[in-house]
Amino acid sequence: MADIKLKKLKTKRYKCLDCGNSFKGIGRRVICPSCQSENVEELN
Template identity: 70%
Template sequence: MCSVGDSFDIDMEGKLPFKQYACKECGNKFKGIGKNVKCPSCQSGNVEESK
């Protein structure tokens, strides 16, 4: 039998190389990580890194 405990929070801010992105389709601005970043709002892959 398997049991699951309470959820837990992990503070990853400052530990992973998050980058700022802007979606060219819907204009959403968000943080992302990885090579194939997609907009969390519209799921478009047409995003650019913003500075």
């Protein structure tokens, strides 16, 4: 089993445009953990 630490991965900050939740995500298809929407934008 691979032990992956999220702090070592290149996570990006996102904001959900549907519910307003801010969260960290990784990958090409980021989904809001609160409402499962794909309508998210990357924050700088």
